[in-house]
Amino acid sequence: MEKEQVKSSKLKTNKDLFLAFFRVGLLGFGGGPAAIPLFHREAVVNYKWMTEDEFGDTLALGNTMPGPIATKMAGYIGYRVNGVIGCLVALMATVVPTVGLMIILLGILQKYKNLEWVNSMSAAVVPVVGVMLAIMTWDFFQKSGKSLGMGRAILFTTLAVILLEFLNIHPAIVIFGILIVSLTSFKKGGDSK
Template sequence: MVSARKAEKKRRGHSRLKTNKDLFLAFFRVGLLGFGGGPAAIPLFHREAVTNYKWMTEDEFGDTLALGNTMPGPIATKMAGYIGYRVNGMVGCLIALAASVIPTVVMMIVLLGVLQKYKDLEWVNSMSAAVVPVVGVMLAVMTWDFFQKSGKSLGIGRAILFTAIAIILLELLNIHPAIVILGVLILSLTTFKKGVGSK
């Protein structure tokens, strides 16, 4: 009986250790490769949390991203903190935050010193500019995935309509994304409640 309990504790300890290691490696990669800040890191978060480790579904990731954008603060740290907490509580939250922030801070200190020293060289400017198209493609692929998912759940007509409205509100009227997302959430909740009441 005692040996069985010890074996179970050892198994749980090993499982937690592996989970914490996976969290650290996943968010360390995001912190290391997330050139361009929060929006550029979102496809990397998606790859780690949904594709590689399957810590959440596509829908859950989309909901987390939408809600995170309505709150103040950098999206990268909010995503890391929430996903880490979801996977392994407060310990997971702290590990994910440290792993995603520390590489960026260290690289900022080191690379900015180097860039300031060699900023007049053409290859340094070319290197910085070359990253931009790659980030753009990553964001476009994720946007297309979200659009397809919306088309399946809402219908293609509504998905196109909501996309057009979002473009008008965000790009033409310059309304903050948080206000648009909050408005959609309130509208969805109101519609859902009316639908429930009517049945």
């Protein structure tokens, strides 16, 4: 009886993982950065598989590694929730709709690329993705203000903008550098050592 409950529980967990990441794969237009708010909604808000801070840490670490962020996030969250099987389920659920939609939509777009409504449809998605990313950016900024203190959050944000946008430093180097500085210089809550 107990084995059946455990098996049923794991099946439900895998089903939840599949549905959550299938939605992300299906709706994550615009690539990995556009899918991050969807990952956040599923992992933190809907299923509560991780906290806001854990999601932020996972995202930061995932951005320092090579490869697409969507598969890294899905793989890690799936593994965290249900081990290797959860990792495989989440990866498949993320990749399959993307590959399927890519084949179908790119075929359609190539066939009708000269039509005005196709160009308008493609352009209309961009502002929605921008708003989703802006909302998530604001949330991360507020969280860093609470944990580092608003002054340090503004300093790190300004420094990151300068390094990324004006000096064209790779994001992994910026994240790694800020992590090292924050680990060696500051305690949580913004107090100096």
